[in-house]
Amino acid sequence: MDLEIRHLRVVCAIADAGSLTRAAASLRMTQPGLSAQLRRIEAALGGSLFDRRQAGTVPTPFGELVIGRARAILPGIDGLLTDTARAARRMTAADRIRVGSVGAPLLGHLLLAVKALLPGSDLTCRCQYSSGALLDDLAAGRLEAAVLGDHPDQELPQRAGVVLHTIATEPVFALLPASHPLAARDEVPLHELLDEDWAVPRPDGDRTREYWASVCALRDRAPFAPYEAEGRQLIEIVRAGLAVSLCQATFIEVPGVVVRPLVENPLWYRHILAWHHDSPLAPYGAGILRRVADGYLAACADSPVYARWRELNPGAEPTRGATDADRGT
Template identity: 40%
Template sequence: MELELRHLRTVRAIADAGSLTKAAASLGLAQPALSTQLRRIEKALGGPLFDRDHTGSRPTPLGELVLERARVLLPAVRELQEDAVRFANTWANIQRFRLGGTHGPLLGGLVDRLATALPTTPVTTYTTWSVGEISTMLVEGRLDFGLIGTCGQSSPPATDRLTWQLVGVDPVFVMLPESHRLAGRTELELGWLAGECWTDVPGEGCFADCFAAACARAGFAPVSVYETDTASCVHLVQVGRAVGLCRATFPPTPGIVTRPLAGAPLSWRHLLGWHPGAPAADAAVTVSGHTRGAYTDAVARSESYPAWLASHPRFGATS
C-alpha cells in the first residue's frame, strides 16, 4: 500500500482523540474499519504506530516520528491547496475589483470612488452578515478586498493569512424616533433607556455580549432585542416600537435622530482586508486610500458625529 495524505490525517486523528473509539466517531467510521485501516498503515510504515490498551492509544516512537512529519506536511499541503485555489480564482481576471462587505456604511462609498477613479475597471460586490465568510472568500481568492467591522478590540479572523488595515473606530450611537422624549438631548446615559425595546442588525463576534454587559453596568437588562435587517431596524425605530443601535456614521434618515451614549461604552472598528499573496494586493494602497475617503465622506454626512468627534480624539479615522 502506498502512503497517502488521508492516512496521515487518520494517524493524527487517532493521536488527537487518544483512542480508536473516539477517533472513529470523529472520522465517521466504524471502529473495526478504522482498526483495519490502521493495520494497513502500520504495515506500510514498517511497524506499530500506537500502543493500545484499555486506557486508550499512545504513539510509539515510530508513531511520534510519523506524527512529527504529519504536523509539517498536512498544513503545508493545505496551504498549497489554498494558494492554488486562490491563483485559479484570481490570475485570469486581475483587472477588476471584487469587493465583499458585512452590510457596513463604507461598501457603497468605496464602489462609488473606485468607479469614479477607474471607470473602465469592473467592480462587483458581495455582502453577508458573516465576517468569517468574508475572510474565507479572501483566503480562497474569491474576493479581492473585504470590508468588515469588529466590536471593540476583538481581532478579525484569519490574521495569520490575511492583512487587515484599520480604517476608523466609531462609537455605537442610539437611533431614536424624532418624537421620543429624549430626542432633544445631545447625549444619552444608557440607563435612561432601561425600559426600552432594542433593535440592531445580526452579526458574529462579541457585540451582543458587550451590549448586555454595558446594560448590566448601567443597572438593567434589555427588555428585548430584535435582530433584523437594516430596513426593518429603521422601521421599528420610526414607528416607536424600539430604539436602535447603530454606528456613528449611520446616514441621516427621515423620522430618526442618532445620539451618542455618554462615555462611549460600545465601539466598532472598520477594517479593510486582503490576502498579501494575491495579485490584487498590488492595488491595496489604492483601495485603502479610497476606503479612507469613503469613511471620511460617511462621517461628514452624519448630522451629529463630526461635532462629537471634535471632543473625542480617540475615535474617527486612523492615520
C-alpha cells in the same frame, strides 16, 4: 438554525479544550457567547453534546458520535477549501476583483477607488452581515478585498495571507424613534436606554449583539430585546416607536428616527479594510487606503450628529482593544 462547518469546529474546540472557558479563549469568544452558541448547536442536532461539570466539559455518548464524525469530516473540508482557493487564484484573471462588505459607509468608496486605480477591472461585490464569514472568504481566495468591522476585545483574528487596515474607530450611537423623549437629549445615558424595549441583530454570524450585551452587563443590566432584525427592518421597528437600538455613528438619519451619542461613549466600532496579499489590489494598497479614508471623512461630514460629536471629542478613542495598529501576515 442550519448546521454549518464552523459549528463543527466549535464542537471540536470544546472537546479539545475540555472546558468552555478555555475553548472560548482559543476561539476568541466570550464564555457566555460560546455557551449560547453551543446550546443552538445542540438544539439543531437534537441532543446534548457535553456534560457540564465543575472540572470542565465531558462529551456525552451522543457528543462522542458527533465529535468523531466532525473530526473525520473537517480535514477533508479544509483540504477542499485550500485546493479550490489555490485553483481559483490560478484561474482568476488579474482584472477580476471580487469585493465583500458588511454594512458600513466604506463600500462605495472602495468600489470607486478600484474603478479609478484599475479602470479595466471586472468588478463585482456582495454584502453580508458577518465579518467573520467575509474574512474566511478572503483567506480562501474567494474575495480580493472586503470592508469589515469589529469591536474592542473582539478583534478579528489574523488569517494567513490577509492584511487588515484600520480606517477608523468610532463610537456607537443610540438609534431612537423621532418621537421618543430621549430624542430631545444631546446625549443619551446607556442605563436609561436599557429601560426601553430593544431591536437587535440576530446572534449568529456576527458578534455585535454579544458585544452590546457584554457592555450592558458591566452595568448589571441586560437589554430586553423582543425584536430581532437587521438593516431596513430594524429601522422600521424603531421608526414605528416599538423599540430603540444602536447604530454606527456615520448612520444618516432618515425621517422618523434620530441618532444620539451615548454618554461617556461606552461602545465602539472599528472600520477595517482588508485584502489578500496575493490580490491584484495589493500593489495599489496605499492609493486605495487614501481614497477610502477620504471617503470615510466625507461620510462623517454627511452625518451632522457625528460631525458635531467629532468637534466636541477630538482624539477620542476607546480605552481597550480595537485601536491596534494595522495587522497582517
